[in-house]
Amino acid sequence: MSLLEKNAALRSLVEQYGASLAQAEGLPLDSICEALNAGTMVLLGNPAHANVRPILVGQPASIKINANLGTSPLCNCPTTEAKKLQAAIESGAHTVMDLSIAGDLDALRQNMLRQCPLPVGTVPMYSAAQVLLDADKPIEELNPDALFDEIAKQARQGVDFMTVHCGLTQRGAAWAAEGGRVLGIVSRGGALLARWMRENNKENPLLEQFDRLLDIAREYNVTLSLGDGLRPGAGVDAGDAAQWEEVITLGRLAQHALAAGVQCMIEGPGHVALNQVEAQIKGIKKLTHGAPLYVLGPLTVDTAAGYDHIAGAIGGALGVVAGVDFLCYLTPAEHLTLPDEADVRAGVMASRVAAQAGEVALGTQRALAREAAMNKARMALDWEGMKQAALDPAMVEKRREAHKKEDVCAMCGKFCAVKMLRKEN
């Protein structure tokens, strides 16, 4: 039996949205179904998420962008969160994740699911941990059953994809924490689990009870985003044994999930120097059998605090060429504070530039058509055409505002190179 035969929720989504998705992506529905069955593409959408517009992740579908939202103990305002969600949608994110770790997490999540037509992702471990941390209890007191209950509850609420750090082993966590990394474990979910394992001297419950997870995920077509708890937090840590230990485990789990009728994505690095990006991405894709790869960055610079959206766009563009399918944005706030509304816009746009750079390099038709439209408009000094072709038409409008009656731009004026060479001048 194929994945689609085993996963009724997914099958109903394909029946309902398949034709429009095929048209939007410019792909035959047959080949989409083949890719879904092969596990090289996933369809994000939980039927319990009312009004969700499901999206396909996995090349040759277009590259998708995720925006991380959510509260933190030091920045906790539901109104701000609503604005950030609006900013993410307006600037062109394809999905959002609610990474809230402060406030009424159920209310925040359900509110987001109601307001958001994009697939919504979460990290259920945060909610399970918040109960303890807010009571000043250590994470090692977490009962694994509470974590699985949380996952089941969020699936019922309509969460479309969940980061679950199933690939973290006691061995991998120990290697990362004690084996010569400069920055140990930087994933919050990874660190929570690593500490739980260390203090309880037990294996990762998400790994040991993976089938329990699969049963929940299958029922609601929750796509498992197999988390990279051991992703490198510094360029020099990329590619060490701890990282590959986890990737190998993730690859095995992805195959097991596929056989069980559950969709999976793989989460990737992290901090990776530019010259290592291609090798990292190709290595991960191979070990995970071509499952859709969802990366944070990769961040090609460790010292770009305040500009991590740019350091990440460099890695993201290279990553797309090497096989990345899904870019998680980084904002200018990364490493420093929680992003605000402006940061969300900056982060989504930086990721969209990276995706376009990658897709142009790959020669995908829709990316080249957009570039061609811009260049035709530029040659004609057709500002409306440039606005329409631009990744962010509103920004073009805003920048042109003061001089919008001019046929030339305010940088060159009568020195316009295009105009200079027109025969009629």
Next chain:
Amino acid sequence: MSLLEKNAALRSLVEQYGASLAQAEGLPLDSICEALNAGTMVLLGNPAHANVRPILVGQPASIKINANLGTSPLCNCPTTEAKKLQAAIESGAHTVMDLSIAGDLDALRQNMLRQCPLPVGTVPMYSAAQVLLDADKPIEELNPDALFDEIAKQARQGVDFMTVHCGLTQRGAAWAAEGGRVLGIVSRGGALLARWMRENNKENPLLEQFDRLLDIAREYNVTLSLGDGLRPGAGVDAGDAAQWEEVITLGRLAQHALAAGVQCMIEGPGHVALNQVEAQIKGIKKLTHGAPLYVLGPLTVDTAAGYDHIAGAIGGALGVVAGVDFLCYLTPAEHLTLPDEADVRAGVMASRVAAQAGEVALGTQRALAREAAMNKARMALDWEGMKQAALDPAMVEKRREAHKKEDVCAMCGKFCAVKMLRKEN
């Protein structure tokens, strides 16, 4: 006779600044002099520019960043220009170019030279053209003698490097304008010269009278930045015959200049898709005998108007790995309007992120040391250390302002991964 023997102005700069430059770059003075004589490195500095701090351009010296400043017919305010200069210096530009094309150009330039300790570059063609364009006369009425007079005047004023489009031939210009490019000629200086050649049916005077240029440049150690008048203005135009025709000519001129005791840089693309950047850069470096390469971008996306600093940072980072020595910034205003003070900062910082990404990939010691300092500080939650290691300490300070008493960041709070795994917790 070597370059240094032929160029007395350069020799005096090396005598005065050689020791401190060697220390700053971490290179033996001997190898700097060898590179200068080989033409693979240049020392930007005109002794007539009082208080200039000369800088070395050419790997293995560190990657340098230029910020383009200057007025335009639609944005012409000397106070704004002064603020932009200050922003460029504060954010870490190594050079600036005065690309003013409106107002009292002599006054603007001399003012900048007085205020700016960084090497200053210009495009003398702009001043020569302004006289005509402001009088509503066509550029074809330009007398080449007026252009050479302008160049000589600017050399006496202290301009440290000048963009001169000497490689533009009638053949190349015709190919670019009529030979199937989607965006013809997008360089302002290139377009002015191309039109002059077309209307007068004469060869480029900067090419025909190249020796006249060399005599001026040698006296003041003006570094010639051999301009890319035919740089691609669209990704699909990159690498066509017109572009390579000019590069080949530039390579020949660079050798001739070197033999005549004049320093040269080569200007490069331009709009280049990500997958073409390496081939472009390596091709240009080969054809120009390893002369320092000064690139605008390369811009890996044509549709990123409003975000060209990011599209350019992607190309710049890859370019540095492939051999680029000098990054000309792009700002968020590119293609739309003249940059303001905030754009200047954004542009310089994006280029600095690109340079760091490239240098980390190349494994240069100073870049790796900065990354190591950041990572050590991150592991220790040492915010002062992170600030010092960051490319923009002021930005770290600003972002941390609201929560600076916390030992964790406002994104994670008590969910801090680093803290979670400390044994004492």
